[in-house]
Amino acid sequence: MTRLRWSTSGESHGPELVAILEGIPAGLPLLAADVDGDLARRQRGYGRGGRMRIETDRAQLVTGVRGGETLGSPIALVIANRDHANWAGRMGPDPFPSRPEALTRPRPGHADLAGGLKYDRHDLRDILERASARETAARVAVGAVCRKLLAELGVEIFAHVVAIGPVSVTPSDLPLDELRARSRASDLACADDVAELAMRAAILETAHAGDTLGGTFEVVATGVPPGLGSHVQWDRKLDGLLAQALMSIHAIKAVEIGIGFEVSRRRGSEVHDAIGYDAVARTFTRPTNRAGGLEGGITNGMPVVCRAAMKPIATLKRALPSVDVVTKEPFAAAFERSDVCAVAAASVVGEAMVAITLAGALLEKTGGDSLGEVRRNLDGIRRQNAEY
Numbered sequence: 001m002t003r004l005r006w007s008t009s010g011e012s013h014g015p016e017l018v019a020i021l022e023g024i025p026a027g028l029p030l031l032a033a034d035v036d037g038d039l040a041r042r043q044r045g046y047g048r049g050g051r052m053r054i055e056t057d058r059a060q061l062v063t064g065v066r067g068g069e070t071l072g073s074p075i076a077l078v079i080a081n082r083d084h085a086n087w088a089g090r091m092g093p094d095p096f097p098s099r100p101e102a103l104t105r106p107r108p109g110h111a112d113l114a115g116g117l118k119y120d121r122h123d124l125r126d127i128l129e130r131a132s133a134r135e136t137a138a139r140v141a142v143g144a145v146c147r148k149l150l151a152e153l154g155v156e157i158f159a160h161v162v163a164i165g166p167v168s169v170t171p172s173d174l175p176l177d178e179l180r181a182r183s184r185a186s187d188l189a190c191a192d193d194v195a196e197l198a199m200r201a202a203i204l205e206t207a208h209a210g211d212t213l214g215g216t217f218e219v220v221a222t223g224v225p226p227g228l229g230s231h232v233q234w235d236r237k238l239d240g241l242l243a244q245a246l247m248s249i250h251a252i253k254a255v256e257i258g259i260g261f262e263v264s265r266r267r268g269s270e271v272h273d274a275i276g277y278d279a280v281a282r283t284f285t286r287p288t289n290r291a292g293g294l295e296g297g298i299t300n301g302m303p304v305v306c307r308a309a310m311k312p313i314a315t316l317k318r319a320l321p322s323v324d325v326v327t328k329e330p331f332a333a334a335f336e337r338s339d340v341c342a343v344a345a346a347s348v349v350g351e352a353m354v355a356i357t358l359a360g361a362l363l364e365k366t367g368g369d370s371l372g373e374v375r376r377n378l379d380g381i382r383r384q385n386a387e388y
Protein backbone atom coordinates (compact mmCIF):
# COMPACT_ATOMS: atom_id res chain seq x y z
CA MET A 1 0.00 0.00 0.00
CA THR A 2 1.26 3.43 -0.80
CA ARG A 3 2.34 5.40 2.22
CA LEU A 4 0.44 8.53 1.33
CA ARG A 5 -3.23 8.54 0.42
CA TRP A 6 -5.28 11.59 -0.45
CA SER A 7 -8.33 12.72 -2.29
CA THR A 8 -10.36 15.87 -2.78
CA SER A 9 -14.05 16.62 -2.88
CA GLY A 10 -16.14 19.64 -3.79
CA GLU A 11 -17.87 21.49 -6.62
CA SER A 12 -16.72 24.83 -7.98
CA HIS A 13 -19.75 26.81 -6.76
CA GLY A 14 -20.71 24.47 -3.91
CA PRO A 15 -20.18 25.47 -0.29
CA GLU A 16 -16.57 24.31 0.04
CA LEU A 17 -13.67 22.16 -1.12
CA VAL A 18 -12.50 19.34 1.12
CA ALA A 19 -9.28 17.30 1.07
CA ILE A 20 -8.19 14.35 3.19
CA LEU A 21 -4.51 13.41 3.41
CA GLU A 22 -3.39 10.31 5.25
CA GLY A 23 0.15 9.10 5.93
CA ILE A 24 1.92 12.27 7.06
CA PRO A 25 4.01 11.27 10.09
CA ALA A 26 3.31 12.58 13.58
CA GLY A 27 5.22 15.56 14.91
CA LEU A 28 5.35 17.75 11.79
CA PRO A 29 4.78 21.38 12.82
CA LEU A 30 1.80 22.55 10.76
CA LEU A 31 -0.30 25.73 10.78
CA ALA A 32 -3.03 26.87 8.39
CA ALA A 33 -0.65 29.71 7.49
CA ASP A 34 1.75 27.12 5.99
CA VAL A 35 -0.97 26.29 3.47
CA ASP A 36 -2.37 29.78 2.84
CA GLY A 37 0.79 31.11 1.18
CA ASP A 38 0.56 28.53 -1.60
CA LEU A 39 -3.20 29.05 -1.92
CA ALA A 40 -2.60 32.76 -2.45
CA ARG A 41 0.10 32.11 -5.07
CA ARG A 42 -2.31 29.85 -6.98
CA GLN A 43 -4.80 32.70 -7.19
CA ARG A 44 -2.31 35.12 -8.69
CA GLY A 45 -1.32 35.60 -12.29
CA TYR A 46 -1.95 38.08 -15.06
CA GLY A 47 -4.81 36.89 -17.25
CA ARG A 48 -7.11 35.42 -14.60
CA GLY A 49 -10.84 36.17 -14.70
CA GLY A 50 -13.42 37.74 -12.37
CA ARG A 51 -13.78 34.75 -10.07
CA MET A 52 -10.42 35.33 -8.45
CA ARG A 53 -11.62 38.75 -7.25
CA ILE A 54 -14.40 36.95 -5.36
CA GLU A 55 -12.32 34.23 -3.72
CA THR A 56 -9.67 34.67 -1.00
CA ASP A 57 -8.64 31.08 -0.40
CA ARG A 58 -7.78 30.10 3.14
CA ALA A 59 -7.34 26.60 4.51
CA GLN A 60 -8.98 25.40 7.65
CA LEU A 61 -7.13 22.49 9.27
CA VAL A 62 -10.00 20.46 10.65
CA THR A 63 -8.51 17.15 11.77
CA GLY A 64 -5.19 15.39 12.20
CA VAL A 65 -3.42 18.35 13.80
CA ARG A 66 -3.28 19.20 17.49
CA GLY A 67 -1.68 22.30 18.95
CA GLY A 68 0.21 23.02 15.74
CA GLU A 69 1.64 19.50 15.20
CA THR A 70 0.43 16.60 13.10
CA LEU A 71 -0.79 13.48 14.91
CA GLY A 72 -0.15 10.88 12.21
CA SER A 73 -3.91 10.61 11.74
CA PRO A 74 -5.75 11.69 8.56
CA ILE A 75 -5.56 15.44 7.98
CA ALA A 76 -8.74 17.09 6.70
CA LEU A 77 -8.49 20.50 5.06
CA VAL A 78 -11.43 22.71 4.10
CA ILE A 79 -11.46 25.73 1.78
CA ALA A 80 -14.63 27.81 1.52
CA ASN A 81 -16.01 28.87 -1.87
CA ARG A 82 -16.97 32.48 -1.29
CA ASP A 83 -18.81 32.54 -4.62
CA HIS A 84 -21.25 29.97 -3.24
CA ALA A 85 -23.21 32.85 -1.68
CA ASN A 86 -24.09 33.98 -5.23
CA TRP A 87 -25.45 30.54 -6.14
CA ALA A 88 -28.33 30.25 -3.69
CA GLY A 89 -31.09 28.03 -5.13
CA ARG A 90 -28.76 26.59 -7.79
CA MET A 91 -25.98 24.82 -5.85
CA GLY A 92 -25.75 22.82 -2.64
CA PRO A 93 -27.08 19.46 -1.47
CA ASP A 94 -30.66 20.37 -0.51
CA PRO A 95 -33.55 20.14 -2.99
CA PHE A 96 -34.10 23.44 -4.81
CA PRO A 97 -37.33 25.46 -4.27
CA SER A 98 -37.69 25.60 -8.08
CA ARG A 99 -35.73 23.75 -10.75
CA PRO A 100 -32.79 25.91 -11.88
CA GLU A 101 -32.41 26.48 -15.60
CA ALA A 102 -30.44 23.55 -17.05
CA LEU A 103 -27.13 24.16 -18.81
CA THR A 104 -27.45 22.17 -22.02
CA ARG A 105 -24.76 23.72 -24.19
CA PRO A 106 -21.43 21.86 -23.98
CA ARG A 107 -18.21 23.84 -24.47
CA PRO A 108 -15.77 22.14 -26.86
CA GLY A 109 -12.62 21.19 -24.97
CA HIS A 110 -14.35 20.91 -21.58
CA ALA A 111 -15.56 17.75 -19.84
CA ASP A 112 -19.18 18.91 -20.40
CA LEU A 113 -20.29 16.57 -23.21
CA ALA A 114 -18.09 13.55 -22.45
CA GLY A 115 -19.15 13.73 -18.79
CA GLY A 116 -22.81 14.28 -19.64
CA LEU A 117 -22.81 11.15 -21.80
CA LYS A 118 -20.94 9.11 -19.21
CA TYR A 119 -23.08 10.07 -16.19
CA ASP A 120 -26.30 10.46 -18.19
CA ARG A 121 -26.85 14.06 -17.04
CA HIS A 122 -28.55 16.59 -19.31
CA ASP A 123 -27.92 19.56 -17.03
CA LEU A 124 -24.22 19.83 -17.80
CA ARG A 125 -23.66 21.83 -14.63
CA ASP A 126 -23.72 18.43 -12.91
CA ILE A 127 -20.47 17.69 -14.75
CA LEU A 128 -18.69 21.01 -15.04
CA GLU A 129 -18.98 21.88 -11.37
CA ARG A 130 -16.62 19.05 -10.47
CA ALA A 131 -14.57 19.21 -13.67
CA SER A 132 -13.70 22.86 -12.93
CA ALA A 133 -10.11 23.70 -12.11
CA ARG A 134 -11.41 25.19 -8.86
CA GLU A 135 -10.60 21.72 -7.49
CA THR A 136 -6.90 22.49 -7.80
CA ALA A 137 -7.14 24.73 -4.71
CA ALA A 138 -7.65 21.53 -2.68
CA ARG A 139 -4.64 19.89 -4.37
CA VAL A 140 -2.49 22.89 -3.52
CA ALA A 141 -3.58 22.61 0.13
CA VAL A 142 -2.54 18.92 0.20
CA GLY A 143 0.67 19.80 -1.63
CA ALA A 144 1.51 22.50 0.92
CA VAL A 145 1.43 19.94 3.75
CA CYS A 146 3.69 17.62 1.73
CA ARG A 147 5.98 20.55 0.92
CA LYS A 148 6.28 21.28 4.67
CA LEU A 149 7.32 17.69 5.31
CA LEU A 150 9.79 17.70 2.41
CA ALA A 151 11.33 20.98 3.57
CA GLU A 152 12.02 19.40 6.98
CA LEU A 153 13.93 16.70 5.08
CA GLY A 154 15.91 19.06 2.84
CA VAL A 155 13.78 18.84 -0.34
CA GLU A 156 12.63 22.12 -1.93
CA ILE A 157 10.28 22.52 -4.89
CA PHE A 158 9.56 25.46 -7.16
CA ALA A 159 8.06 26.01 -10.59
CA HIS A 160 8.56 28.59 -13.27
CA VAL A 161 6.67 29.35 -16.45
CA VAL A 162 8.79 28.76 -19.55
CA ALA A 163 6.29 29.55 -22.32
CA ILE A 164 2.94 31.23 -22.83
CA GLY A 165 1.36 30.87 -26.25
CA PRO A 166 4.03 31.71 -28.82
CA VAL A 167 6.40 33.37 -26.29
CA SER A 168 9.18 31.26 -24.71
CA VAL A 169 11.84 32.21 -22.19
CA THR A 170 15.44 32.38 -23.36
CA PRO A 171 17.17 29.28 -21.93
CA SER A 172 19.54 30.33 -19.15
CA ASP A 173 21.95 28.68 -16.77
CA LEU A 174 20.88 30.78 -13.80
CA PRO A 175 21.53 29.04 -10.47
CA LEU A 176 18.35 27.34 -9.25
CA ASP A 177 18.06 29.70 -6.23
CA GLU A 178 18.05 32.69 -8.56
CA LEU A 179 15.54 31.03 -10.89
CA ARG A 180 13.29 30.39 -7.92
CA ALA A 181 13.59 33.94 -6.52
CA ARG A 182 12.87 35.51 -9.90
CA SER A 183 9.87 33.33 -10.68
CA ARG A 184 8.43 33.95 -7.20
CA ALA A 185 8.69 37.71 -7.77
CA SER A 186 6.94 37.53 -11.15
CA ASP A 187 3.22 37.91 -11.71
CA LEU A 188 3.47 35.19 -14.35
CA ALA A 189 5.88 32.98 -12.36
CA CYS A 190 8.39 33.66 -15.13
CA ALA A 191 12.09 34.17 -14.35
CA ASP A 192 12.86 35.98 -17.62
CA ASP A 193 11.84 39.69 -17.43
CA VAL A 194 12.00 40.25 -21.16
CA ALA A 195 9.90 37.18 -21.99
CA GLU A 196 7.43 38.12 -19.25
CA LEU A 197 6.69 41.46 -20.90
CA ALA A 198 6.05 39.72 -24.22
CA MET A 199 3.86 37.14 -22.43
CA ARG A 200 1.75 39.89 -20.86
CA ALA A 201 1.32 41.54 -24.26
CA ALA A 202 0.29 38.18 -25.80
CA ILE A 203 -2.28 37.63 -23.04
CA LEU A 204 -3.74 41.12 -23.45
CA GLU A 205 -3.98 40.78 -27.21
CA THR A 206 -5.60 37.35 -26.85
CA ALA A 207 -8.13 38.74 -24.35
CA HIS A 208 -9.09 41.47 -26.80
CA ALA A 209 -9.60 38.82 -29.46
CA GLY A 210 -12.01 36.95 -27.13
CA ASP A 211 -9.65 33.98 -27.03
CA THR A 212 -7.46 32.11 -24.52
CA LEU A 213 -3.78 31.06 -24.25
CA GLY A 214 -1.96 28.04 -22.84
CA GLY A 215 1.70 27.51 -22.06
CA THR A 216 4.35 25.39 -20.39
CA PHE A 217 5.75 25.36 -16.86
CA GLU A 218 8.70 23.56 -15.36
CA VAL A 219 8.83 22.11 -11.84
CA VAL A 220 12.21 21.62 -10.16
CA ALA A 221 12.82 19.67 -6.95
CA THR A 222 16.21 19.97 -5.24
CA GLY A 223 17.70 17.96 -2.38
CA VAL A 224 15.94 14.79 -3.51
CA PRO A 225 17.91 11.80 -2.23
CA PRO A 226 18.90 9.10 -4.71
CA GLY A 227 16.91 5.89 -4.58
CA LEU A 228 13.26 7.05 -4.65
CA GLY A 229 11.03 5.03 -6.98
CA SER A 230 12.07 1.69 -8.44
CA HIS A 231 12.96 0.00 -11.71
CA VAL A 232 11.45 -3.35 -10.68
CA GLN A 233 7.78 -2.83 -11.58
CA TRP A 234 5.91 -0.53 -13.97
CA ASP A 235 3.78 1.13 -11.34
CA ARG A 236 6.72 1.89 -9.03
CA LYS A 237 8.69 3.90 -11.59
CA LEU A 238 8.79 7.43 -10.22
CA ASP A 239 8.95 9.11 -13.64
CA GLY A 240 5.67 7.37 -14.50
CA LEU A 241 4.10 8.48 -11.23
CA LEU A 242 5.21 12.08 -11.75
CA ALA A 243 3.88 12.04 -15.31
CA GLN A 244 0.50 10.81 -14.11
CA ALA A 245 0.41 13.37 -11.30
CA LEU A 246 1.13 16.27 -13.65
CA MET A 247 -1.05 14.99 -16.49
CA SER A 248 -4.01 14.80 -14.10
CA ILE A 249 -3.99 18.59 -13.65
CA HIS A 250 -6.82 20.27 -15.55
CA ALA A 251 -5.96 21.24 -19.14
CA ILE A 252 -2.53 19.56 -19.13
CA LYS A 253 -1.96 17.73 -22.42
CA ALA A 254 1.74 16.81 -22.31
CA VAL A 255 4.43 16.11 -19.72
CA GLU A 256 8.20 15.88 -20.13
CA ILE A 257 10.93 14.70 -17.74
CA GLY A 258 14.37 16.29 -18.16
CA ILE A 259 14.87 17.30 -21.79
CA GLY A 260 11.74 15.28 -22.66
CA PHE A 261 10.85 15.06 -26.36
CA GLU A 262 14.28 16.44 -27.23
CA VAL A 263 15.78 12.98 -26.45
CA SER A 264 14.32 11.70 -29.69
CA ARG A 265 16.21 14.25 -31.79
CA ARG A 266 19.72 13.88 -30.30
CA ARG A 267 22.40 11.19 -30.36
CA GLY A 268 22.94 9.12 -27.22
CA SER A 269 26.16 10.91 -26.34
CA GLU A 270 24.18 14.19 -26.23
CA VAL A 271 21.36 12.77 -24.15
CA HIS A 272 22.90 10.75 -21.32
CA ASP A 273 24.64 12.41 -18.37
CA ALA A 274 28.23 11.34 -17.71
CA ILE A 275 29.02 10.07 -14.18
CA GLY A 276 31.76 11.51 -11.94
CA TYR A 277 32.65 11.20 -8.26
CA ASP A 278 33.32 13.87 -5.64
CA ALA A 279 35.60 12.16 -3.12
CA VAL A 280 35.26 14.97 -0.56
CA ALA A 281 31.46 15.00 -0.55
CA ARG A 282 31.50 11.22 -1.14
CA THR A 283 28.85 11.52 -3.78
CA PHE A 284 28.42 10.74 -7.47
CA THR A 285 28.19 13.81 -9.70
CA ARG A 286 26.86 14.70 -13.15
CA PRO A 287 28.03 17.63 -15.27
CA THR A 288 24.59 17.75 -16.92
CA ASN A 289 21.03 16.80 -15.92
CA ARG A 290 19.28 15.94 -19.14
CA ALA A 291 17.66 12.95 -17.45
CA GLY A 292 15.85 15.33 -15.08
CA GLY A 293 17.10 13.46 -12.02
CA LEU A 294 15.58 10.12 -12.96
CA GLU A 295 17.16 7.00 -14.44
CA GLY A 296 15.30 3.68 -14.58
CA GLY A 297 12.40 5.28 -12.74
CA ILE A 298 14.70 5.95 -9.75
CA THR A 299 16.00 9.32 -8.51
CA ASN A 300 19.75 9.66 -9.07
CA GLY A 301 20.46 12.55 -6.70
CA MET A 302 20.27 15.31 -9.30
CA PRO A 303 17.37 17.79 -9.20
CA VAL A 304 14.11 16.30 -10.44
CA VAL A 305 12.93 18.39 -13.42
CA CYS A 306 9.52 18.00 -15.10
CA ARG A 307 7.59 20.11 -17.58
CA ALA A 308 3.89 20.23 -18.32
CA ALA A 309 2.07 21.82 -21.26
CA MET A 310 -1.32 23.40 -20.64
CA LYS A 311 -3.85 23.85 -23.40
CA PRO A 312 -5.70 27.17 -23.69
CA ILE A 313 -8.74 27.35 -21.40
CA ALA A 314 -11.82 25.95 -23.12
CA THR A 315 -14.32 28.64 -22.12
CA LEU A 316 -14.01 31.07 -25.03
CA LYS A 317 -15.67 34.43 -25.43
CA ARG A 318 -15.83 33.72 -29.16
CA ALA A 319 -16.89 30.12 -28.82
CA LEU A 320 -16.43 27.23 -31.24
CA PRO A 321 -19.46 25.55 -32.82
CA SER A 322 -21.34 23.14 -30.57
CA VAL A 323 -24.73 21.47 -30.25
CA ASP A 324 -27.40 21.69 -27.55
CA VAL A 325 -27.62 18.27 -25.86
CA VAL A 326 -31.43 18.41 -25.53
CA THR A 327 -32.59 20.01 -28.81
CA LYS A 328 -29.54 18.76 -30.81
CA GLU A 329 -29.57 22.17 -32.51
CA PRO A 330 -26.33 24.06 -33.16
CA PHE A 331 -26.06 27.23 -31.10
CA ALA A 332 -23.92 30.32 -30.72
CA ALA A 333 -22.37 29.70 -27.32
CA ALA A 334 -23.34 31.76 -24.31
CA PHE A 335 -20.42 33.18 -22.37
CA GLU A 336 -20.35 34.14 -18.70
CA ARG A 337 -16.75 34.75 -17.59
CA SER A 338 -13.42 33.02 -17.90
CA ASP A 339 -9.71 33.25 -17.36
CA VAL A 340 -7.70 34.17 -20.47
CA CYS A 341 -4.55 32.43 -19.22
CA ALA A 342 -3.99 30.39 -16.04
CA VAL A 343 -0.53 28.91 -16.70
CA ALA A 344 1.03 30.68 -13.68
CA ALA A 345 -1.69 29.23 -11.44
CA ALA A 346 -1.20 25.80 -13.01
CA SER A 347 2.51 26.01 -12.18
CA VAL A 348 1.65 26.25 -8.47
CA VAL A 349 -0.61 23.21 -8.87
CA GLY A 350 2.32 21.47 -10.62
CA GLU A 351 4.50 22.18 -7.57
CA ALA A 352 1.80 20.64 -5.39
CA MET A 353 1.48 17.49 -7.49
CA VAL A 354 5.25 16.99 -7.55
CA ALA A 355 5.42 17.61 -3.77
CA ILE A 356 2.71 15.02 -3.12
CA THR A 357 4.37 12.46 -5.40
CA LEU A 358 7.86 12.97 -3.97
CA ALA A 359 6.60 12.94 -0.37
CA GLY A 360 4.87 9.62 -1.07
CA ALA A 361 8.01 8.14 -2.67
CA LEU A 362 10.21 9.40 0.14
CA LEU A 363 7.98 7.99 2.88
CA GLU A 364 7.83 4.68 1.02
CA LYS A 365 11.64 4.59 1.10
CA THR A 366 12.10 5.71 4.71
CA GLY A 367 9.01 4.35 6.45
CA GLY A 368 8.47 5.92 9.85
CA ASP A 369 5.45 7.02 11.87
CA SER A 370 6.98 10.12 13.44
CA LEU A 371 9.04 12.90 11.91
CA GLY A 372 11.95 11.85 14.12
CA GLU A 373 11.81 8.29 12.83
CA VAL A 374 11.63 9.45 9.21
CA ARG A 375 14.63 11.73 9.82
CA ARG A 376 16.69 8.95 11.44
CA ASN A 377 15.87 6.56 8.62
CA LEU A 378 16.75 9.13 5.97
CA ASP A 379 20.04 9.86 7.75
CA GLY A 380 20.78 6.13 7.60
CA ILE A 381 20.02 6.05 3.88
CA ARG A 382 22.29 9.06 3.31
CA ARG A 383 25.08 7.35 5.31
CA GLN A 384 24.65 4.18 3.27
CA ASN A 385 24.92 6.19 0.05
CA ALA A 386 28.12 7.88 1.28
CA GLU A 387 29.64 4.51 2.19
CA TYR A 388 28.58 2.86 -1.07
Ligand code: EPS
Pocket residue numbers: 012049051052055083131132133134135137315337338339
Ligand atom coordinates in the same frame (compact mmCIF):
# COMPACT_ATOMS: atom_id res chain seq x y z
C1 EPS B 1 -12.97 27.40 -14.17
C2 EPS B 1 -13.74 28.53 -14.47
C3 EPS B 1 -13.64 29.79 -13.68
C4 EPS B 1 -12.28 29.85 -13.02
C5 EPS B 1 -12.13 28.57 -12.21
C6 EPS B 1 -11.94 27.41 -13.13
O1 EPS B 1 -14.56 29.83 -12.64
P1 EPS B 1 -16.04 30.42 -12.81
O2 EPS B 1 -16.77 29.43 -13.66
O3 EPS B 1 -16.60 30.51 -11.41
O4 EPS B 1 -15.89 31.77 -13.46
O5 EPS B 1 -12.17 31.00 -12.23
O6 EPS B 1 -11.02 28.64 -11.36
C7 EPS B 1 -11.27 28.83 -10.04
C8 EPS B 1 -12.45 29.09 -9.52
C9 EPS B 1 -10.05 28.71 -9.22
O7 EPS B 1 -10.15 28.81 -7.98
O8 EPS B 1 -8.98 28.53 -9.81
C10 EPS B 1 -13.15 26.15 -14.91
O9 EPS B 1 -14.16 26.02 -15.62
O10 EPS B 1 -12.30 25.25 -14.84
